[in-house]
Amino acid sequence: xxSYYLLLSISLLMVSQANAQQQxxxxxxxxxxxxxxxxxxxxxxxxxxxxxxxxxxxxYVDSAATIYLVKGSDAEGAVKGALVLKALYRPGFTSKQQKxxxxxxxxxxxxxxxxxxxGTASARMKMTAGAGLWPAFWALGNGKWPDCGExxxxxxxxxxxxxxxxxxxxNYFGNTPLAYRAHFPAGTDVTQWHIYSVDWTPTSLTFKIDxxxxxxxxxxxxxxxxxxxxxxxxxxxxxxxxxxxxxxxxNKVTKPYFGMSANTVNKIKAGQAKVFVDWVLVTxxxx
Numbered sequence: 001x002x003s004y005y006l007l008l009s010i011s012l013l014m015v016s017q018a019n020a021q022q023q024x025x026x027x028x029x030x031x032x033x034x035x036x037x038x039x040x041x042x043x044x045x046x047x048x049x050x051x052x053x054x055x056x057x058x059x060y061v062d063s064a065a066t067i068y069l070v071k072g073s074d075a076e077g078a079v080k081g082a083l084v085l086k087a088l089y090r091p092g093f094t095s096k097q098q099k100x101x102x103x104x105x106x107x108x109x110x111x112x113x114x115x116x117x118x119g120t121a122s123a124r125m126k127m128t129a130g131a132g133l134w135p136a137f138w139a140l141g142n143g144k145w146p147d148c149g150e151x152x153x154x155x156x157x158x159x160x161x162x163x164x165x166x167x168x169x170x171n172y173f174g175n176t177p178l179a180y181r182a183h184f185p186a187g188t189d190v191t192q193w194h195i196y197s198v199d200w201t202p203t204s205l206t207f208k209i210d211x212x213x214x215x216x217x218x219x220x221x222x223x224x225x226x227x228x229x230x231x232x233x234x235x236x237x238x239x240x241x242x243x244x245x246x247x248x249x250x251n252k253v254t255k256p257y258f259g260m261s262a263n264t265v266n267k268i269k270a271g272q273a274k275v276f277v278d279w280v281l282v283t284x285x286x287x
Contacts, residue, residue, distance in 0.1 A: 030114045030236075030282040034069050035080040043114065047107040047239075050095030056134070056244035057257045058087065058105040059095050067106035076126070077193055078278040085135065085240040087273040089265070102257070103268065107239035111142070115233035118285030121153060122197030123238070124278035129160035129191050130267050131251045132260030134241040135275040137196055139234035146173035149229030151205060154196035157247035158264065160189035163196070165207040165215045171226030175249075178222065180207070180215035193278065201285060202231065236282070240275045242268070 032043055039046070046067060049060040060066075066086050075082040085106040093101045123137045136155045141148030150168035166179035184190070199206040207215040222228050248259030256262055267273050 027283040028281070029116050029119060029284050030110070031279070032281075033080050033279040034078075034083040034277065035071075036069060038064075038069060039067060039083070039108070043110060044108045045111055045113065047109060049107075050097035050099055052099070054241070054244040054246065055248070055258050056241045057101065057132075057260060058103040058240075058242040059093055059099075059101040060107040060239070061093075061104045063104070063106075066104055067108065075278075076276060078124075078276065083238070083277040085238065085275040085277075086271070087133070087240055087242055087268050088271075089269045103242050105240045105242060107237065109140075109235055109237040111140075111235040113235075114282070115142075115235045116282050116284075117231065117233050118200050118202060120197055120199050120283045120285075121151075121236060121281070122195055123153070123280045124193055124195045125154065125276060126193045127156065127190055127275040128267060128273050129156075129158055129189065130261070130264035130273065131158045131253055132243045132247045132257070132264045133158040133267075133273055134244060134247050134259075136237070136239055136241070137277075138237050139198075140237055141229065141232045141234050146170060147227075147229060149232065149234070151198055151200065151230070151234060152179075153198045153207065155246070156190050157250050157259075159250070160184075160191055163190060163209070165198075167205065167217055167222065167230075169222065169226055169229035172222070177225060178217055182207075182209055182214040184209075193276075200230065205230065236280060238275075238277060238280070240273075242273075 046062040047060050071081045087105045090104045091102045127135050137153045139151040146168045147170050152166040156163045162181050162183045164181050197208045203219045205217045219228050243257045243259035253261050
């Protein structure tokens with residue numbers, strides 16, 4: 001009898017996997033598991049910046065030192081391979097615009113390579129904690145910000161106990177009223193693997209962590225403040241910012257860097273400030 005139930009369970013599992021694979025073929029808009037030797041430039045753009053926004057402390061560079069792929073034990077629990085965005089201490093780094101920075105980091109996006117309207121965007125990620133470490137997984141429309149609309153699926157400013165979700169659009173941006181701080185259950189935190197996602201429909205955006213709904217915003221909620229800016233195509237962004245307005249507003253740190261503590265700077269100097277991304281998946285909407 002035990003053998004019968006075991007065989008039945010295996011059969012059901014195989015059927016469910018087959019169904020999932022078929023659904024994946026039908027519904028998948030974009031999938032990246034970072035299982036190559038280097039970043040797939042047919043899917044991703046690497047951003048290079050020579051200016052600063054939000055009073056951040058880093059320059060984004062196109063370098064294998066700040067953006068690279070790992071496998072095996074180096075992937076620290078990723079299914080196959082993982083993307084690593086790494087912050088580095090580089091005092092005196094000078095951008096093409098002749099602006100100097102003490103830190104460099106990585107930022108990639110899918111603009112003009114993969115853009116979508118409605119559906120579910122998700123990523124499996126884990127990251128280093130530390131006051132002022134500001135990685136994000138988000139989606140942005142084309143055109144002038146904030147009119148183009150921004151969806152922040154995951155942001156953290158270094159407190160390991162929570163991440164945040166937010167929307168930015170016309171008349172609701174910056175310190176937007178459409179934001180939510182999602183705290184992790186006891187015994188887990190941002191340094192462990194989690195799946196961050198948003199379900200985007202023509203009338204709502206539902207944010208989730210590990211499949212659990214954490215925050216829902218409806219079109220009427222948005223329209224209390226401004227135009228609904230979520231009927232246009234968006235592209236995915238993964239970046240690792242350092243310091244700046246959002247972290248400083250929370251941690252109140254001003255030295256040694258705005259929004260970034262001395263302990264965090266030491267982590268960066270020691271090569272410990274990393275963001276791991278196991279995979280990114282976008283599936284088409286049901287409506």
